[in-house]
């Protein structure tokens with residue numbers, strides 16, 4: 001539908017529509033043509049208004065009405081033969097990585113527990129925390145897609161373990177991530193936008209220690225365990241799946257209550273250092289890498305090259321993150337398992353913006369953009385394409401900043 | 406009334422793969438299993454109407470390219486979230502190296 005819009009209107013008119021959408025000036029209309037005619041008028045009446053990120057709010061309705069939700073997204077052309085090779089599943093890499101992950105997790109946890117009471121436990125808990133509170137973000141993600149292992153039950157087992165540790169209800173988050181892939185960074189539709197505009201910097205900093213996320217996860221767990229789902233959860237979890245979210249929340253609640261009871265009984269924080277608290281003290285790595293995925297880039301576009309970021313990283317971070325640093329590639333082709341993403345990157349990089357060369361470079365680009373968005377929430381970083389790439393539609397980027405600046 | 410429609414050459418579909426076939430405003434997916442049997446289903450995923458022919462065939466499973474939803478392409482059965490609704494299947498026959506679909 002977006003393509004149809006572009007074919008029938010001039011570039012400036014289309015820009016007006018997208019600007020109006022993001023400025024929140026268009027009122028919901030039941031008829032697409034009427035909404036589009038009003039859009040041009042509304043853009044002249046510029047005044048900054050906040051985006052409505054609610055999944056049942058104004059921007060959510062608008063995205064559906066103008067066809068920005070569930071739209072056709074840009075894909076780089078890859079011959080079927082090569083794509084089949086890349087999509088091929090293999091248990092080997094994920095079994096190896098899972099053995100390393102769980103092996104080091106258990107050893108560091110045991111080391112920390114044995115040395116509890118002395119400062120020597122600190123390095124053990126630093127490792128344990130990252131493997132518990134950060135590695136599980138990527139394990140949740142890859143196993144949720146069902147691409148990490150070839151054997152489906154292995155994906156399911158690791159998915160459940162990772163969900164518990166990262167405090168994401170396996171049912172709720174499977175469906176929220178499905179929506180994230182349908183409507184990536186579409187305001188009002190994507191439930192997984194990490195940095196909303198204008199950015200809440202206090203929230204971002206607190207989440208490096210998992211504080212707000214874990215607190216929210218606990219509230220959600222208790223609400224779900226009591227048999228209730230929020231209105232937002234009901235927008236993306238089909239009715240037939242909702243009882244599963246409630247069942248898992250009840251099991252988790254029992255585990256956390258048992259852990260707290262043990263801590264009280266022993267008069268020691270140690271049980272909580274092993275279960276629960278690592279989601280706080282080990283969260284920093286997954287927040288650090290996760291913010292890079294879409295932070296500071298365009299919203300309300302239908303081209304992952306514009307709203308996602310590929311970042312080159314050191315091998316340790318890539319192990320923790322299971323190659324999700326190839327984020328444009330993952331969004332374009334979610335069927336490709338994490339271990340094949342570097343190959344996919346090589347194959348399609350001629351059609352993508354140059355990857356951000358490091359985590360540090362990513363933050364150097366992103367932090368000034370966040371600060372600028374505090375004053376002007378419509379500001380975003382414009383990705384530059386190499387000359388070999390298929391062009392993207394310029395109207396998306398009329399107000400952006402080039403990475404070359 | 407049902408009729409057999411010639412879709413493509415049997416050789417057009419690689420082993421353990423799928424191709425798209427459009428006919429009379431409808432779209433279908435034609436599969437060749439690892440055992441060289443042929444099957445056909447509706448061409449669009451029941452979750453969000455994405456072409457399954459861009460997906461991955463593994464044994465008797467077709468995995469959707471958009472959210473990795475899985476179906477058994479032999480029976481059309483949905484095999485877990487995010488697909489909840491089964492795919493419609495169609496009888497297939499191979500004659501003189503050509504694939505025919507019986508459309509309901």
Ligand code: FES
Pocket residue numbers: 450451452453454455469470471472473474475487488
């Ligand atoms: S469109 Fe097929 S699984 Fe979502």
